[in-house]
Amino acid sequence: MSKVLMKGNEAVAEAAVLGGCRYFFGYPITPQNEIPEYLAKRLPEVGGTFLQAESEISAINMVFGAAGSGARVMTSSSGPGISLKQEGISYISGAELPCVIVNMVRGGPGLGNIGPAQSDYFQATKGGGHGDYRLIVFGPASVQELVDLTIEAFELADRYRNPVMILGDGILGQMMEPVEFKVKEIRKGPEKPWAATGAKGRARNLITSLYIVPEELEEHCRKLKEKYDRIAAVEKRHESYFADDTEIVLAAYGTTARICKAVVDQARDEGIRAGLIRPVTLWPFPDEPYYKAAEHADAFLTVEMSNGQMVEDVRLSVNGRKPVHFLGRTGGIVPTKAEIYAEVKKIVEGGVR
Amino acid sequence: MSKVLMKGNEAVAEAAVLGGCRYFFGYPITPQNEIPEYLAKRLPEVGGTFLQAESEISAINMVFGAAGSGARVMTSSSGPGISLKQEGISYISGAELPCVIVNMVRGGPGLGNIGPAQSDYFQATKGGGHGDYRLIVFGPASVQELVDLTIEAFELADRYRNPVMILGDGILGQMMEPVEFKVKEIRKGPEKPWAATGAKGRARNLITSLYIVPEELEEHCRKLKEKYDRIAAVEKRHESYFADDTEIVLAAYGTTARICKAVVDQARDEGIRAGLIRPVTLWPFPDEPYYKAAEHADAFLTVEMSNGQMVEDVRLSVNGRKPVHFLGRTGGIVPTKAEIYAEVKKIVEGGVR
Amino acid sequence: MAKGRAIICEDRCKGCGLCVTACPQGLIELSKKLNNSGFHPAVVSDMEKCKGCALCALMCPDVAIEVEKEES
Amino acid sequence: MAKGRAIICEDRCKGCGLCVTACPQGLIELSKKLNNSGFHPAVVSDMEKCKGCALCALMCPDVAIEVEKEES
Amino acid sequence: MSAAKVFTKPASMTDKIMHFCPGCTHGIIQRLVAEVIDELDIRENTIAVGPVGCAVFCYDYWDVDFHQASHGRAPAVATGVKRVHPDKVVFSLQGDGDIAAIGTTEIVHAAARGEKISCLFVNNSIYGMTGGQMAPTTIVGQKTTTTPGGRDSNMAGYPVKLTEMLAVLDGTAYSARVSVHNPANVIKAKKVIKKAFEVQIKGEGFAIVEILSTCPTNWGLSPVESIKWLEENILPYFPIGEFKTPGEVSR
Amino acid sequence: MSAAKVFTKPASMTDKIMHFCPGCTHGIIQRLVAEVIDELDIRENTIAVGPVGCAVFCYDYWDVDFHQASHGRAPAVATGVKRVHPDKVVFSLQGDGDIAAIGTTEIVHAAARGEKISCLFVNNSIYGMTGGQMAPTTIVGQKTTTTPGGRDSNMAGYPVKLTEMLAVLDGTAYSARVSVHNPANVIKAKKVIKKAFEVQIKGEGFAIVEILSTCPTNWGLSPVESIKWLEENILPYFPIGEFKTPGEVSR
Amino acid sequence: MLEELIIAGFGGQGVMSMGQLITYAGMIENKNVAWIPSYGPEMRGGTANCAVTISDREISSPVVTEPTSVIIMNQPSLTRFLPTLKPGGLLLINSSLVSADISRNDLRVLEIPSNELANEKLNNTRVANIIILGAYIESTKVVTIDSIVESLKKVLPERRHNLIPLNRQALELGAEFARLAKV
Amino acid sequence: MLEELIIAGFGGQGVMSMGQLITYAGMIENKNVAWIPSYGPEMRGGTANCAVTISDREISSPVVTEPTSVIIMNQPSLTRFLPTLKPGGLLLINSSLVSADISRNDLRVLEIPSNELANEKLNNTRVANIIILGAYIESTKVVTIDSIVESLKKVLPERRHNLIPLNRQALELGAEFARLAKV
């Protein structure tokens, strides 16, 4: 057995190293500090660089520079820090650079608190920065998945020359679960002939998001859109848990999805045909499974640690075929199995519209 | 006739003064510079303060301070600058402070260009910052409406203790149209007993968004949600243009809506029963009119200067009852009447699904 | 010579010992017992010797000490 | 004395006049005619007097001046 | 002969027990500020602006109107407050991470503008609240959770002397560094803090006071050891003194 | 006797006509940088980082690998680049708004870290690109579109002496101010820019060079008048000189 | 009546203020008006154009993509805007600066050597664009010369009002030219 | 088997590491495990608790809201977690620090004066929490004492391995106490 017991944050950090990340730029914020702290020790061991930036804005712009220089690079933060990174994320997306950004979501808005939350879903999936761009967003639900998706994030980032965000939450970052690191050898990124590395023996490279002529910017935006469409065509992922023959489909991601799984277990035990469709990619959102489930399910229940964000994507997916209900807790409070189950029962018994 | 010919940006600035704005904090960025430049002259005339901040982040935090001190206060920016303000906007929303924020949207992502665009719709309406919060977002379509909605923005901001955003675009800010300032006397805000003004003869006031105890933050978020629901119940606004008996309903806001109006004119001239539903509030989004129009319309066409953002809200409103098509131009390019009309014809004639 | 009284609030004290070091007379020590918050609070061993100089209070980060002085 | 030649590229020149001020010999003036970009380009009035000191070129913001010098 | 109180909790301080760790000198600084507010009799005339950092809850301890700021932006928030209430006393308190890392722009420009506010800067050479990461003021060689081998100047550079730096700016009227590691310095610190308030009240301009402070928890030392560590390690790099006083012009 | 070129366009400069307004000394600075790159023979070994400001298109003129930055963040972007390519020469160029307003934190901390990059700072005392608003370096009394009555130090404070300020930091190896308002100063400016590159190449640490420049368009003066205005108004406040040279330690 | 005009040339040729004057005049005549500027990507001295809409109905869209009239002040603008002009539309060219080689024959075309006219008849090249304005007004009757003069009064600062007679002369000169050319 | 345990007390009482030890032991025994910490809002010395899930099936939810066992190390935690305990669940209380006045009678309750035990029997109050751990293991058989000792070896740095015998003693002391109390 090669499993080790690890905190989510530390697992992300180790996974990044295995995924070939050699550069980390970040600024402290709870609840993700174990990531930089782990990497401050670990990166120098593999010849990489850990640098504590003076702010999140500097961190994301260091990432911008390192990504444009051809490196595999990561940053991580939470809530307020991710908000500050929005301009930089827009630039990186506009310049089509690969990087990985971790957000261990905490309670907001404002300073809020450091409890677990999922209220940065809109920001992550719809674009908190300016302009038309998309991040690939993963919503892992276990420490193992944190590891696997972090490693993969670096691959996807390079494949599409696009930032990839890992959207966790305070619980996921702090919890310990046994994990297996399936990747044994530290990965290396592909060759990056487009990178700014010094114009030795070739025409100079330019890393930019500036397209001053409208026709050229439109062309650039069209290219970006085509890329996003391509990603949407092949990268949507979800997990289906007893969702093939259902009265009611739960929709939840991350920590909340774990609780919903337990609710499905209980419901099935008690004769309710409940199921869970858990998006693994939050963008691109796996719409098809929901649309299809609307054929047999009578209703959907989206559960989030927010006042209702992903529920919009579920509604867009179901497209009016069946009612989509919502249950949310906020402020660092995790919805309980009991309350979700009660809601499921109410819906199944026709108690709510 | 008391109309004056004014640039959109200058009109916003004058409207702010009439609306009672006494403080402006901002940082230069094209295409909204006429707003601060106008106010640099104008505010001192009415005993107000214009201050050029050292950055957008400082600007929004000065707004935070002034709003918490009880003032009517405004800031304006565009694209990258608005992205930088996201953390501050989240804090202001969390602390429930009134203020007005103008975004004259330019082409993105990244540095992009200074052409007109509508690609910050998601950021404005879904929350580009962290945590569950909402801005009231106006999408004016003429210089007159810029004036009227700016004045009203200060009222709504104070009424709900919530930031209000004016989402314009490069054209709207630069164009000149005759406007009438219906408000003759400079308005004053209401008393603000909650403001930090020095605890003279009363218990001290605290302006904060920090709720360290999860139960308290959840209670705060619940209060915020109730407020947003209240706003959604009474503040949704739209303009309906020949939209009562239609084959096809156009959905567009701002400058794009103006062009769509001309398309509707042309279509009606040529025997196509086209109509336009123009959201005036982008949040809360006026969903009902679309939902109702789905009864008689065969299809919808959303037109945006983006790769498709508001179209999601239109789809959520129509809720699968009828197909919702999309036409977008980007990068500072304005969709032409001709191309929209062609699309309308294609849809009406069954050319597209 | 002036006579003083340093009154240490047991419940505010966190047992940090800064007052112990600060007292020029060496009058303060940490109690063996725990207060309600689980700290060993500071106590003045021999109040008779207290000069009321308030140096202990100046250094107390938790405003746990009040000092009185007898005026003559 | 060295003889020089300041060659001003008419199309690069924006007629700013900085070279005019810079030439210690006062040899440069702005032409009456317009170049393709609508500027009055600088011209050397009397090339014979040019010393090839390149001070004009040093000040030209548009790298419009090349200078040659005859070696003796 | 009658007994008189020679030391009590200042009136503008609430009764709430502070949340700081045992022996953390943040608490001394909180008290000094309250004492100054009392002495100047400005409790009803003051608006305080707080940091994000261990002092984030200071509104619980000062009985004055209070405005929270986002991390590092207290000087900008204070500017907004002061412009609306030019007749009020507006001050901010920030930690080293808050003021000298993420908030560098805001403090530099509040100073450059000669903003009539008083800024207090608690330098404990570490990020206290987030659990002991390197701060801009961390001493070369000092171990923190993000400099596990000690701060290496080749990788992570040198401590920022913010207060000296601000003294260069013409907008700065008063700039000084104090410490609270022993009673004599506590007394001196209070005088300097008071002066920073007076500079504002007299309209002389921007004032910054840096206060050296301990962080026993994240330094991994007892409170008493921490005091010693401050004396031996921080003081030599961050000397106490007034770097600029009103009337001086730097150029 | 044969004719030799004594002045030509530097090899590492492209043929593209620059977009700067007539007589804007931004152009001189662009050329000097290219000349230095030529003289040090580092064209294939250099990565440049640009600003958002009038020099935003500098990638069109320098024939080197180039990395754009967001407004004010060039030092952070350059840090990212340099850490990945420690063997390359990495430099940035920024305007006064870019470096001394929005980007204050980034330049201060690049300096504090002793980041081995060369930072060029074009001070034209105004926001050129956005149409002439007040800059952090705008002189007291100077009219701009956002100080229509002239910069009022009581409202808008004093110009920021960034280069002097950075000299205070231990991470700064080289800090100097030059000007390009006449041939003698152009020659001197080039020497100083070259030194800033050499400081990096020798691994001595962070270098900053401030270059006084004109903005005829937004100053509302002819190019020749602008030169004069610079001499009479900017030079007295922003004196030319070296504020720190390698080896000096500020403390 | 719906007039959709584009004026295009180099920055600095007065393209923007020509458009503003017409817009102002339209407003004075109680018409519905709108003006939209558009700058090229260059910082200074690049191309610039503006769109003016004047209508007696409410203006649906102020964005002009198929103009009814176009005024051309430099060569690149001719190439760009010629194809957009509505059939039957008016094409006004400053022939002092632009050599017109018009590929369409469904237009009303008027070429005015306005720099020469300004120089020869008024001894002042600064009003070349005002001459074109006069010709435009004569050819379209969208607004009157009086209204333009009225707007000049509002737009020019008091100390420049002495220039108004010269401008009126220029307007009339252009109008006369157009009358004679009978477009 | 699905054990959902909450351990709650003051920060600094070793609450977190108790949970980690059990989790580690579970993993060593090839069970599915998860550990989730939760800190109170106070910076230091405030309340802290952690949730441990051990199961031989895959763990659906690692978030514990209705624990099967609860270990209580301070008074406020009793108030907070008593109501959440599943009927029939195990309530373990350090009675040296907490005065138990249990309002429910559907529980298995075990009160251990573990500070006294540690002091008297082992002459070392530091292992009070390890004694409780031993009692917990005896009462639930979720993992073995051997596995806990095994995890101690992994968790403790080499130079602290000399403490392992003491810890085993403490575990066995707790187990014995539980056996005698026969919960």
Ligand SMILES: Cc1ncc(C[n+]2csc(CCOP(=O)(O)OP(=O)(O)O)c2C)c(N)n1
């Ligand atoms: C934008 C943002 N980034 C990071 C944080 C996390 N954070 C909270 S306090 C703090 C720094 C605390 O250090 P310091 O300012 O030195 O204050 P101290 O706690 O040492 O007194 C940080 C980084 C935050 N709340 N917001």
Ligand SMILES: Cc1ncc(C[n+]2csc(CCOP(=O)(O)OP(=O)(O)O)c2C)c(N)n1
């Ligand atoms: C975040 C952000 N804010 C504002 C702008 C707008 N902007 C572009 S350049 C510039 C400043 C230009 O001034 P300066 O840095 O002095 O350079 P100059 O043009 O004078 O050379 C500003 C504010 C922007 N692009 N991004």
Ligand code: SF4
């Ligand atoms: S008042 Fe002075 S003498 Fe008395 S206990 Fe305190 S420090 Fe000691």
Ligand code: SF4
């Ligand atoms: S200084 Fe204060 S808190 Fe510390 S031990 Fe003394 S009385 Fe207690």
Ligand code: SF4
């Ligand atoms: S080279 Fe010297 S002398 Fe010749 S034109 Fe230029 S400045 Fe004048």
Ligand code: SF4
């Ligand atoms: S300095 Fe250069 S651009 Fe200016 S006038 Fe002379 S040659 Fe022309």
Ligand code: SF4
């Ligand atoms: S963490 Fe450090 S700075 Fe914060 S309260 Fe504790 S000792 Fe003080």
Ligand code: SF4
């Ligand atoms: S605007 Fe000013 S700084 Fe910019 S190019 Fe023109 S003259 Fe130079």
Ligand SMILES: [Mg+2]
């Ligand atoms: Mg600190």
Ligand SMILES: [Mg+2]
């Ligand atoms: Mg500038």
